[in-house]
Amino acid sequence: MFATDWHTQYNLPYRFKTKFRRKLTTFQKKNPEITPFTITEKNLASNWWGKAWNANLKNYTFNNTRLEKGKLYFRCEALADFKINSNNIEAIVLGSKVQPYNVQITIEPISETLWTKFQKLYDGHLEAFEKIIDNQFPKEMADIFTNKPIGLFPSKTQITFECSCPDRANLCKHTAVALYALGAKIDNDPKLLFKLRGVNILEFISKSIHAEREIILKKAKKKNPKILKNTNLSEIFNIEIAQ
């Protein structure tokens, strides 16, 4: 018994978790509309793209201590509320004071020119897109996320952080909590990052289907120019292809 008491008393995550739970109960009574972020997995992210997002956070700060503290807070359920809008994230994070802190993260949309480059790179990779729809992100398309500086992961100048805490650092531990929460969300649904960068994933896929159609038609016409002169893919495969 003595050993257990000693362990729980000096176990930092346990103490933080207990403290945050107490604070959350009080805060929630006054703010019933909030949706606390509960941690269900032991790991912060289990897929390669979620892990890549978390590793990418080092590019936003020189101070890894705040990132580490944020990771600990996140694991100890310090996130009282988390909302993702079109290109910004609003979070309420519990901290050392009674009143929680408000965090805002804003991400710039990716430019159309850069996006067109990606479109060309992945035109015709329909199998890969099928995986994306299933919330799996093929490793062979890793460039879409991680390519610097044109991937979907925002560069240091394409993302801004604000927090109501007194820490003047660009990325405080409360902001880090929200960034790890975003990593967990992206880990579950990689399409989310497309949305945050202002890219319509369905449009991206649709353009790729058209490109694939052109490739198949060209090949088919080369092999048999007479038969395929006035036909289209919808007729050949008996499927509806959006124009």
Ligand SMILES: [Zn+2]
């Ligand atoms: Zn802060």
